[in-house]
Amino acid sequence: xxxxxxxxxxxxxxxxxxxxxxxxxxxxxxxxxxxxxxxxxxxxxxxxxxxxxxxxxxxxxxxxxxxxxxxxxxxxxxxxxxxxxxxxxxxxxxxxxxxxxxxxxxxxxxxxxxxxxxxxxxxxxxxxxxxxxxxxxxxxxxxxxxxxxxxxxxxxxxxxxxxxxxxxxxxxxxxxxxxxxxxxxxxxxxxxxxxxxxxxxxxxxxxxxxxxxxxxxxxxxxxxxxxxxxxxxxxxxxxxxxxxxxxxxxxxxxxxxxxxx
Numbered sequence: 709x710x711x712x713x714x715x716x717x718x719x720x721x722x723x724x725x726x727x728x729x730x731x732x733x734x735x736x737x738x739x740x741x742x743x744x745x746x747x748x749x750x751x752x753x754x755x756x757x758x759x760x761x762x763x764x765x766x767x768x769x770x771x772x773x774x775x776x777x778x779x780x781x782x783x784x785x786x787x788x789x790x791x792x793x794x795x796x797x798x799x800x801x802x803x804x805x806x807x808x809x810x811x812x813x814x815x816x817x818x819x820x821x822x823x824x825x826x827x828x829x830x831x832x833x834x835x836x837x838x839x840x841x842x843x844x845x846x847x848x849x850x851x852x853x854x855x856x857x858x859x860x861x862x863x864x865x866x867x868x869x870x871x872x873x874x875x876x877x878x879x880x881x882x883x884x885x886x887x888x889x890x891x892x893x894x895x896x897x898x899x900x901x902x903x904x905x906x907x908x909x910x911x912x913x914x915x916x917x918x919x920x921x922x923x924x925x926x927x928x929x930x931x932x933x934x935x936x937x938x939x940x941x942x943x944x945x946x947x948x949x950x951x952x953x954x955x956x957x958x959x960x961x962x963x964x965x966x967x968x969x
Contacts, residue, residue, distance in 0.1 A: 718947040729762025732949035737770040739909040743839040756797035759844040759915040768806040775808035783852040784898040785816035830866035841907040848875040849935035853898040859936035863900040910946035917953035924957035
């Protein structure tokens with residue numbers, strides 16, 4: 709499926725991961741503060757991945773961000789892992805959000821009927837507009853766990869059960885989250901592409917040379933399901949924050965502004 713509409717993305721590069729994370733956090737915090745100022749509360753969806761660690765660490769330290777007014781969600785969760793498994797996305801994210809955010813954090817639960825949980829979480833997402841989505845992309849260009857070849861920008865669902873590509877599962881091993889490929893679950897509950905794109909602001913943070921080819925394809929190739937991250941270019945308000953290794957395959961016309969050190 710090809711999508712012809714494309715919005716010029718804002719791309720920022722930094723020499724160091726911590727600088728990319730700091731600026732991504734500053735942009736996310738500004739969008740959350742704006743939502744709180746406009747209507748008294750904000751709603752944000754977070755990815756759970758090593759690429760998000762610096763962003764989350766800086767966001768937790770942002771001054772004047774009232775977490776009591778922020779409702780947080782995560783975008784996917786493995787099937788078949790216990791709720792207290794250290795690689796589970798909900799637990800991983802909860803450990804990195806400030807304590808003040810925990811009361812407003814809605815976790816995905818996969819220990820019951822999956823259709824019921826998908827419907828429950830979809831209702832939570834759909835209760836009100838999402839102000840911010842903070843995400844990364846996979847080595848194969850996935851966003852959340854919307855995989856190449858099956859991701860759809862017109863998916864009618866908000867949350868669905870998905871099958872993980874071998875490349876996505878191997879990435880979890882390569883990033884030290886599991887010891888072996890056989891340990892990585894094969895399925896997950898995931899927000900869909902339209903659910904992610906429904907947010908007012910998208911903050912995409914990508915770290916590492918192993919993501920460089922996927923970044924170049926997402927920002928410089930066609931907009932289609934072979935690179936789910938390319939669908940981000942159909943959104944009017946998306947900013948990319950890259951460290952230098954993640955940006956090293958980009959054309960200079962796309963590479964964007966360098967972040968201050």
